[in-house]
Amino acid sequence: MFESLSDKLEHALKKLSGQAKINEINIGMAMRDIKRALLDADVNYKVTKNFVEQVRKQALGEEVIKSVSPAQMIVKIVHDELVKAMGGEQKDINLKTSRMPAVIMVAGLQGSGKTTFTAKLANLLKKKGRAPLLIAADVYRPAAIEQLKTLGAQIGVPVFSIEEKDALKAAKQGIEFAKQNSKNVAIVDTAGRLQIDEEMMAEAERLKRELSPEEILFVVDSMIGQEAVNTAKVFNDRLDFDGVVLTKMDGDTRGGAALSIKTVVDKPIKFLSQGEKVDDLDIFYPERMAQRILGMGDIVSFVEKA
Amino acid sequence: AKTRENIKTKITKLVKGRTEIDDEFLEELEQILISADVGVQTTLDIVDKITERAKNERYASEEDLNNMLIDEIQKMLSDARDAHVVDFDAPLPSTPYVILIVGVNGVGKTTSIGKMAYNYKTAGKKVLIAAADTFRAAATEQLEIWAERAGVPIVGQRQGADPASVVFDSVSSAVSRDMDVVLVDTAGRLHNKIHLMEELSKIMRVAQKKVPDAPHEVLLVLDASTGQNAINQAKEFMKSVKVTGLILTKLDGTAKGGVVIGISRELNIPVKYIGVGEKIEDLQIFDRQKFIEALLK
Ligand SMILES: Nc1nc2c(ncn2[C@@H]2O[C@H](COP(=O)(O)OP(=O)(O)OP(=O)(O)O)[C@@H](O)[C@H]2O)c(=O)[nH]1
Ligand SMILES: Nc1nc2c(ncn2[C@@H]2O[C@H](COP(=O)(O)OP(=O)(O)OP(=O)(O)O)[C@@H](O)[C@H]2O)c(=O)[nH]1
Ligand SMILES: [Mg+2]
């Protein structure tokens, strides 16, 4: 399925062999293939276009190193630019606060993996010596509370919930409960919502306003297509979130959403969710993501050594 | 407000004031299609066809141009085999009629089952739900709520039980209770997990012990906001189970689901139902014409 980009480029850049420098003429074809690779990986169309332009500028005038092929060189440039675009300062989640507990809120589309992620995060924080509380503020989805309770029991983290169907009340009472029970981190699971659902987006805003979370994380399914940009933009406009969690990374998606979202909202990707078990949580490495988006193996380290 | 910028509105903007197809036009067309998740190859093919037609055909007005574009996009969809659109009240070919619902995690399988149960029940059928997702936290509890809302019985076991054994119980129970329809919910599974895909084959074999021609339908659920990975999903599920149709979920609000054009073209699986919300009545029988209209008109 994923024909390697570098194979394609080898073909496109045959002509470049023997030439000393990369120029406008000899990289035209290569740029087309790069654009295609990114679009195949679901990178947003506009993001792709700007990115390719960036790479073209970067590549022009580069000396062709004798020991590697021009294709390999270009792939290396693309890769490095991707890493740059997705990287930047890696920020930890913010748990620093003068009050108790620190509040973390998650938000995202339906089924993206929020509830599972809150349990994974609670598990991680617990292992790091924190005392987390999970708060069930999804009062809509059938058995959402049950789901969180089951996960909480698996990791030995208490779950706060109320009978009443009021997300804000549940969250506020949960935070109060955390305070009284010496829990220093409260993680609020919210219902899935579409960015066009005004009522639900307003609820999310209200939660943010009333809880003033130290950290708001936007949870997004790594298989998402071109909608990624719109979705992230609206959630960011409404919540000004602090970081992104990419889920279901244990699949075979190339995850172009990572580049799109980072480019459009410029918020760091903080976690990768890679499985259904409570331990399947990782931090984000721009290099690995770049290689995944390009659908390629070890070309980069190969060029690095040359 | 729900904004609805679909392919059609964008194309209308694109052709406005134009009677000529140039490179800029083609690039904008490419952008429109790719931004709707139609996929690179399908997009390139459509663009090629348009370029070809522009050379050979006379078109004088904006409207001609517009029609030409819509026509080519539509052709990509109509190539796919027609889903024989059967309403819930149509007589079933045999009973119990076993429907297996499969798909990756979180796409809307369980919710769709709740909605289907409600529709079959409303149409006067005796429905039983099989809770064969024994893996995900509170999956059975979630399905129980849907069964209650639909007013139909559910068969399940404890979490961690063998899903094939739940299916066996359910199908046996459906036979002895003279049920019309059995809806089997399965755990979400990513298509690249071989052992989980094999589990599906096992579920099928076990169902056949009681009802030899089961399952009568295997519906693959796809989330409409999924990108090109949906094609991988469909391909891989088709290798393990005989997928007879698709349910496209989360189509409420925006004009999503362009990936279906690529799937129709490459895989020829008909879309059977669409999910348009989280409520029990938010399931519709797929109407290709309407879908094309929502996407294009
Ligand atoms: N394979 C895999 N499955 C995941 C991952 N994260 C979550 N899931 C699964 O995805 C499905 C949805 O996860 P949830 O945590 O319920 O998602 P949610 O965003 O809380 O869903 P709603 O509350 O309905 O909006 C479940 O089947 C999870 O087990 C992941 O990283 N990998
Ligand atoms: N907006 C919208 N949400 C939907 C639709 N169908 C399902 N959902 C939501 O998507 C989320 C996941 O739905 P489920 O039915 O639990 O999905 P699933 O495929 O059974 O998930 P797993 O069993 O965890 O793999 C829930 O929050 C549902 O309410 C739909 O058509 N529109
Ligand atoms: Mg949830």
Ligand SMILES: [Mg+2]
């Ligand atoms: Mg389910």
